Amino acid sequence: MRPTARDLAEAAGVSLATVDRVLNERPNVSPKAARSVAEAIERIGFMRNPAAVALARNKTYRFRFVLPTSGDQYLAELIARAGEATEALRADSTDVEAVQIAMSDPHHVAKYLTAIDHDTVDGVAVMAPESPQVRDAMLRLVERGVRVVQFLSGQERLESADYVGVDNFAAGATAGKITGRFLCERPGKIMVVAETMMALDSIQRRLGFDSIINAQFPHLESLPSLETYGDEKRAELIIRRTLEHNPDTVAVYVLSSEARIPLTAVWNTQGARALTVVAHERTPFSEQALMDERIDAVIAQDPGHAVRSALRILRARSDHREPLASQERIRIEVVLKENLQFD
Amino acid sequence: MRPTARDLAEAAGVSLATVDRVLNERPNVSPKAARSVAEAIERIGFMRNPAAVALARNKTYRFRFVLPTSGDQYLAELIARAGEATEALRADSTDVEAVQIAMSDPHHVAKYLTAIDHDTVDGVAVMAPESPQVRDAMLRLVERGVRVVQFLSGQERLESADYVGVDNFAAGATAGKITGRFLCERPGKIMVVAETMMALDSIQRRLGFDSIINAQFPHLESLPSLETYGDEKRAELIIRRTLEHNPDTVAVYVLSSEARIPLTAVWNTQGARALTVVAHERTPFSEQALMDERIDAVIAQDPGHAVRSALRILRARSDHREPLASQERIRIEVVLKENLQFD
DNA sequence: CAAGTTTTGAGGTGCGTGCCTCAAAATTCG
DNA sequence: CGAATTTTGAGGCACGCACCTCAAAACTTG
Numbered sequence: 001m002r003p004t005a006r007d008l009a010e011a012a013g014v015s016l017a018t019v020d021r022v023l024n025e026r027p028n029v030s031p032k033a034a035r036s037v038a039e040a041i042e043r044i045g046f047m048r049n050p051a052a053v054a055l056a057r058n059k060t061y062r063f064r065f066v067l068p069t070s071g072d073q074y075l076a077e078l079i080a081r082a083g084e085a086t087e088a089l090r091a092d093s094t095d096v097e098a099v100q101i102a103m104s105d106p107h108h109v110a111k112y113l114t115a116i117d118h119d120t121v122d123g124v125a126v127m128a129p130e131s132p133q134v135r136d137a138m139l140r141l142v143e144r145g146v147r148v149v150q151f152l153s154g155q156e157r158l159e160s161a162d163y164v165g166v167d168n169f170a171a172g173a174t175a176g177k178i179t180g181r182f183l184c185e186r187p188g189k190i191m192v193v194a195e196t197m198m199a200l201d202s203i204q205r206r207l208g209f210d211s212i213i214n215a216q217f218p219h220l221e222s223l224p225s226l227e228t229y230g231d232e233k234r235a236e237l238i239i240r241r242t243l244e245h246n247p248d249t250v251a252v253y254v255l256s257s258e259a260r261i262p263l264t265a266v267w268n269t270q271g272a273r274a275l276t277v278v279a280h281e282r283t284p285f286s287e288q289a290l291m292d293e294r295i296d297a298v299i300a301q302d303p304g305h306a307v308r309s310a311l312r313i314l315r316a317r318s319d320h321r322e323p324l325a326s327q328e329r330i331r332i333e334v335v336l337k338e339n340l341q342f343d
Numbered sequence: 344m345r346p347t348a349r350d351l352a353e354a355a356g357v358s359l360a361t362v363d364r365v366l367n368e369r370p371n372v373s374p375k376a377a378r379s380v381a382e383a384i385e386r387i388g389f390m391r392n393p394a395a396v397a398l399a400r401n402k403t404y405r406f407r408f409v410l411p412t413s414g415d416q417y418l419a420e421l422i423a424r425a426g427e428a429t430e431a432l433r434a435d436s437t438d439v440e441a442v443q444i445a446m447s448d449p450h451h452v453a454k455y456l457t458a459i460d461h462d463t464v465d466g467v468a469v470m471a472p473e474s475p476q477v478r479d480a481m482l483r484l485v486e487r488g489v490r491v492v493q494f495l496s497g498q499e500r501l502e503s504a505d506y507v508g509v510d511n512f513a514a515g516a517t518a519g520k521i522t523g524r525f526l527c528e529r530p531g532k533i534m535v536v537a538e539t540m541m542a543l544d545s546i547q548r549r550l551g552f553d554s555i556i557n558a559q560f561p562h563l564e565s566l567p568s569l570e571t572y573g574d575e576k577r578a579e580l581i582i583r584r585t586l587e588h589n590p591d592t593v594a595v596y597v598l599s600s601e602a603r604i605p606l607t608a609v610w611n612t613q614g615a616r617a618l619t620v621v622a623h624e625r626t627p628f629s630e631q632a633l634m635d636e637r638i639d640a641v642i643a644q645d646p647g648h649a650v651r652s653a654l655r656i657l658r659a660r661s662d663h664r665e666p667l668a669s670q671e672r673i674r675i676e677v678v679l680k681e682n683l684q685f686d
Numbered sequence: 687c688a689a690g691t692t693t694t695g696a697g698g699t700g701c702g703t704g705c706c707t708c709a710a711a712a713t714t715c716g
Numbered sequence: 717c718g719a720a721t722t723t724t725g726a727g728g729c730a731c732g733c734a735c736c737t738c739a740a741a742a743c744t745t746g
Contacts, residue, residue, distance in 0.1 A: 002403075002436070004702060015725040020704070028723055030713095047434045052702035054394035055731050060345075088667065091390045093345070173681040184527030212681060304669060324431065326647060326686055334677035338516040338555065341675065343668055347732060358695040363734070371693055373743095395732035398701050693742065699735090706729085713722065 003044045012040035023048065054093070063314045065098040065151065065307070066112070066126045070230060072258040073283035074303065078127075078152075081307040089311065096311065106131035113137035116146060123147035123314035125164065130155045130200045147317040149310045152301065154201030162323065164310045166301045166332045168201045172208025172255065174332055175278045178297045179209075179251050180217035182276050187219035188250030191242055191266075193226045193235075195256040205255040205280075222253070228262055235265040243269055251276040259295075260285040267294065282335060290337045298335040306330055346387045355383035366391065397436070406657045408441040408494065408650070409455070409469045413573060415601040416626035417646065421470075421495075424650040432654065439654065449474035456480035459489060466490035466657035468507065473498045473543045490660040492653045495644065497544030505666065507653045509644045509675045511544045515551025515598065517675055518621045521640045522552075522594050523560035525619050530562040531593030534585055534609075536569045536578075538599040548598040548623075565596070571605055579608040586612055594619040602638075603628040610637065625678055633680045641678040649673055 009019045014033055021029045022037040065082050082098040089096055101112050110133035128134050138148050148161040157163055194202045213220050228235035243249055252275050254262050259279035277295045279286055289295040309328045316323040352362045357376055364372045365380040408425050425441040432439055444455050453476035471477050481491050491504040500506055537545045556563050571578035586592055595618050597605050602622035620638045622629055632638040652671045659666040
């Protein structure tokens with residue numbers, strides 16, 4: 001039989017109460033007792049029964065996703081996955097909620113985060129653009145004992161928080177490689193479109209993309225990033241102008257998560273030109289466009305996996321456990337029409 | 344507070360004993376009582392506390408991976424991941440073991456499976472080539488109450504078992520698309536190498552591959568499949584001969600999980616020819632070859648994910664729960680040098 | 687209606703741990 | 717050395733459910 005705490009007490013030559021003090025890091029334990037318990041744990045291979053712990057603690061975990069208000073299909077996907085997780089974890093005494101707040105003003109975001117209390121929420125996964133205020137607010141959250149995950153966002157990585165998301169430089173490099181190889185030594189220009197280049201993730205993707213294009217495809221030139229600011233009219237305008245000024249454009253790379261607005265603008269204005277198109281994230285829009293062969297490849301990070309990963313990490317941290325790094329790495333997926341599978 | 348079984352009994356107007364009978368499907372429950380409990384469950388939103396269930400049952404789950412003896416690096420990877428899972432699940436009263444048996448003789452495999460007993464093992468994940476004997480043995484296992492997962496193998500899908508692995512037709516199609524597009528309208532032949540074409544997964548990959556090549560890249564011709572039978576000498580011989588007879592070979596597609604032997608043979612004999620190379624599965628060999636740009640792309644299914652998925656499914660089935668399909672779909676990954684990330 | 691059968695309820699124990707109290711023992715300090 | 721402090725042990729209750737027993741109640745059948 002698997003050893004219990006009682007067996008451990010016996011093996012360590014101490015009482016159950018002392019074992020309890022050691023296991024739960026309560027005060028008033030002599031170094032000697034602590035050592036003999038630690039030694040006995042190794043010797044008999046004791047492990048706490050997680051089910052019994054969960055039952056005895058009878059604690060409800062409360063986690064929160066803090067997401068932007070503005071967004072499109074990928075955001076909707078994230079919210080849907082968070083909803084799924086809420087359902088799936090209900091049985092495990094885990095409350096998951098997703099809130100949306102305006103991300104335009106860093107002070108507002110910081111204020112929201114600062115208002116989060118340790119006895120309201122055990123952990124938050126924050127998807128917000130880089131800003132000193134927000135970074136600061138997150139650090140203070142951690143100090144107050146709230147677990148924090150930097151979620152799919154282009155923030156400077158914090159030491160004291162976990163990150164869930166892909167390496168955006170590598171994601172951009174992957175997009176660059178696919179674009180370059182799919183273009184088949186055809187020279188020309190690549191139009192690069194973003195919602196905004198203020199976000200760190202956009203910058204990193206761009207750097208990764210350019211690093212590959214410059215090093216491996218010198219016959220290609222990537223144009224300066226266009227910023228749509230999520231505005232259809234503006235997108236249409238700047239994209240039309242860019243295509244007109246660069247008749248030798250052979251490819252489009254959309255490095256934001258939301259490709260619908262920029263690509264719709266491209267297709268409205270490109271005329272008969274056949275462009276190689278690479279975008280980010282699987283959404284109903286990008287899936288359909290892959291099917292129709294209007295997008296050649298999508299570089300994606302699975303939102304369902306991201307949501308579950310963030311929750312597993314928050315749960316592990318709340319239990320003072322180390323998350324399993326190997327399981328939580330989000331892969332950079334390359335999605336073509338051929339491996340576009342539905343459930 | 345979250346409703347307990349006691350609350351449920353009260354809400355349903357029955358005793359705790361009757362609630363217990365309904366929840367655990369014990370006999371001697373009148374249809375009327377069953378209905379009123381079911382109704383009360385809906386009404387008050389009752390869910391069993393999984394921790395309490397696990398504790399009360401105090402059951403140890405025993406799952407087993409049945410893997411081939413013969414294999415190379417991908418097999419080693421699978422075994423390593425199974426070992427990791429064993430560690431990770433030890434705390435959860437779940438014993439995971441991986442055994443290796445010779446797969447060459449279907450009768451031997453069938454005999455092994457038939458010897459598995461419900462009170463020794465709760466579930467098995469079987470990676471074995473297609474054969475009527477094995478299929479039959481698996482069916483009988485299910486009948487005896489042992490949960491079965493068809494694991495990463497080219498077997499005909501069973502109704503009564505779960506499958507973990509990618510859609511091999513789509514995986515082959517993805518390989519075909521990458522090969523075709525990376526070749527850039529260059530005409531020529533594609534050498535297709537397999538360990539054996541006896542396995543259903545190889546056949547499906549081949550079909551998927553050809554479907555794309557034929558439809559989208561008519562200037563390419565895929566040669567008949569070469570079978571190495573895992574033999575280095577034989578591989579070297581048939582590959583050399585094929586390359587000599589087909590000087591216009593422009594690409595190599597290795598559709599088995601283990602690419603080391605065939606690709607080493609290719610590189611030993613190809614001379615100065617630059618070939619586009621696509622293979623399956625991430626292994627130390629294929630990773631290194633991607634880094635060195637000797638392989639252009641790898642089509643992969645994550646072995647760690649596969650192992651964990653199989654175990655989650657076996658666990659869910661053992662608890663008479665439905666696994667979450669969305670989480671268990673294994674993605675067809677496209678791995679390039681650029682998105683070849685290490686932990 | 688009586689005898690048999692099925693259904694129900696009351697109640698208890700145990701799973702392994704967390705958390706609490708209180709008293710006894712050991713240690714430290716002046 | 718005595719007093720104050722720290723450490724330890726014994727014991728018990730709770731968490732929510734599974735599983736068991738036994739007797740009472742409700743039905744069924746001849």
